[in-house]
Amino acid sequence: MTSNAPHEQxxxxxxxxxxxxxxxxxxxxxxxxxxxxxxxxxxxxxxxxLVALSKLVLGDETARxxxxxxxxxxxxxxxxxxxxxxVRESGGVVARxxxxxxxxxxxxxxxxxxxAELNEGGERLARALAEEIVGLVDNLIAGGEGxxxx
Amino acid sequence: MHEYLEITVDKFSFxxxxxxxxxxxxxxARPEGLRIRIGLSDFLQQRSGDVAFAEIKPQGTVVAxxxxxxxxxxxxxxxxxxxxxxxxIVEVNPAMDTAPEAINQEPYGAGWLAVIEAxxxxxxxxQLLEPQAYFTQMKAEAEHxxxx
Numbered sequence: 001m002t003s004n005a006p007h008e009q010x011x012x013x014x015x016x017x018x019x020x021x022x023x024x025x026x027x028x029x030x031x032x033x034x035x036x037x038x039x040x041x042x043x044x045x046x047x048x049x050l051v052a053l054s055k056l057v058l059g060d061e062t063a064r065x066x067x068x069x070x071x072x073x074x075x076x077x078x079x080x081x082x083x084x085x086x087v088r089e090s091g092g093v094v095a096r097x098x099x100x101x102x103x104x105x106x107x108x109x110x111x112x113x114x115x116a117e118l119n120e121g122g123e124r125l126a127r128a129l130a131e132e133i134v135g136l137v138d139n140l141i142a143g144g145e146g147x148x149x150x
Numbered sequence: 151m152h153e154y155l156e157i158t159v160d161k162f163s164f165x166x167x168x169x170x171x172x173x174x175x176x177x178x179a180r181p182e183g184l185r186i187r188i189g190l191s192d193f194l195q196q197r198s199g200d201v202a203f204a205e206i207k208p209q210g211t212v213v214a215x216x217x218x219x220x221x222x223x224x225x226x227x228x229x230x231x232x233x234x235x236x237x238x239i240v241e242v243n244p245a246m247d248t249a250p251e252a253i254n255q256e257p258y259g260a261g262w263l264a265v266i267e268a269x270x271x272x273x274x275x276x277q278l279l280e281p282q283a284y285f286t287q288m289k290a291e292a293e294h295x296x297x298x
Contacts, residue, residue: 028225078225079200101200101225108203 015049016095016137017070019087021077022053027112027122028100029077034118034126035133036075043134047141056086067092071140073133075100095140103129152258155285159292165192167258171275172284173234177219178258179278186235186271188219189262193288195253197295199226204250206264211239213266215274220263222253233266235274241265 020036023029040050049070055063068091074083075098084097104112104125112122154165166172170180176194180187195201206220213219219233242264245252253261268274279287 101202104202 015066015070016044016047016140017051017066017072017087017092018048018075018133019051019053019056019067019072019083020075021083021100022057023077023082025115026077027115027118028104030115030118031100031112031122031126031129032075032077032083032098034123035129038126038130039133039137043130044137047137053083053086056090064090071095073136074098075129075133096136098129098133100125100129103132155281157285157289157292159289160296162196162292164196164288164292165258166281166285166288167192168281170258171234171278171280173232173278174284174287175232176284176288177231177234179234179275181268181271182265184268184271185240186237186266186268187262188234188264188266190222190231190253190257191284191288192257193292195257195261198222198229199224201250201253204246204253204263206242206246207239209239209242213237213239215277219266222250231263234278235266235268236270237266237268239264240267 018036018040020032021029036050040048049066051063051066056067067087072087072092072094073096074087074094076083077100081097081099084094087094104110107125107128110121110125110128112125113119114122118126152167152169154167156163156165167178170178172178172191176191178189178191201222201224203223204220207213213233213236215234215236216232218230219239220231222229222231243262245260246263255261
């Protein structure tokens, strides 16, 4: 967790918290994390913050504060929807929850495979998901709504 | 309202609807007059995982028993489904284009795949399993997988 967490910066515009699936050994979990890294590291590093689901599960106060104080975008790798559930249990508001399977249905040409390392389809699916998230982040920062889940 | 045979293996519960017959692979067939509605058993859908896409042969296609009638892509596998009946596909579930997750949610109801006008159902039926027989086979498979 960085020292400039959103709850420590009351004067700046709200960050958007990104919480991906923590499923290890699952292709769709890897896609969710790759998309989250792309958004938080490359595309919108100044507007977003990645919160590890495992920290919410463990009750990490900094992580809980981050999701409680800022709109969250969750990315779930399966229908258990652990990321979405944990954000809500941590007192957060889910602006939108993405399910990787639903995203894949929108980008059938990007079939994800691989676990530790995604194939090209998986990388492109993660990129497509990241771009959808970026659009939502920009909308949220501008004061808009989260839109439809999926 | 369907009646089911049910079993829980480890943390998984499986149902077998008793108003239809099954191929050994887990494709069910339910007669509706001369037409046969087909779909995936609860065990087959659970073992295969969440369905991403379901591609069913188009209406008008003639299939023989054992021919590929649909391909299901799930988060785990791609599976080719063999037709449990010989005949002509007269209806394809339109929900499969937009909401194939119905296969997971309601395998014996809204998740049906197609309706086939049977050429010789009484003969084909001899190749299929009654619910109790499929239940016994499915139970053995489920218990075997849990042990692995």
